[in-house]
Amino acid sequence: MPYIDGFVLAVPKNKLDEYRKVATRCGEIWREHGALAFRENVADDVKPGKLTSFPQAVDLQEGETVIFSWIVYASRAARDEINDKVMKDPRMTELFKPENMPFDGKRMIYGGFESLIDM
Numbered sequence: 001m002p003y004i005d006g007f008v009l010a011v012p013k014n015k016l017d018e019y020r021k022v023a024t025r026c027g028e029i030w031r032e033h034g035a036l037a038f039r040e041n042v043a044d045d046v047k048p049g050k051l052t053s054f055p056q057a058v059d060l061q062e063g064e065t066v067i068f069s070w071i072v073y074a075s076r077a078a079r080d081e082i083n084d085k086v087m088k089d090p091r092m093t094e095l096f097k098p099e100n101m102p103f104d105g106k107r108m109i110y111g112g113f114e115s116l117i118d119m
């Protein structure tokens with residue numbers, strides 16, 4: 001079954017176009033190195049919760065929105081190999097400089113997941 005890297009982050013609404021450009025470029029690079037899919041999604045129906053929620057998880061501030069994204073790989077081994085290549089890709093150097101990031105990377109949540117059900 002596929003392996004997934006998942007991400008949740010806050011992006012200022014006035015930087016969504018900039019985020020889209022950076023994320024599109026990243027997606028092209030990940031796919032070029034072998035990722036099966038690269039998905040970026042902007043919050044539409046995401047409300048704050050009493051105990052937990054996407055907005056609480058990223059410490060959502062006024063003027064920001066939640067982004068939920070994931071990358072699909074054939075396996076954990078493929079993910080590790082692809083991510084190693086992506087991180088060494090010189091095109092990523094500029095994209096990953098903190099001053100070029102259109103969001104606060106310190107509030108990004110991410111992790112790798114084994115698929116439980118894939119229908």
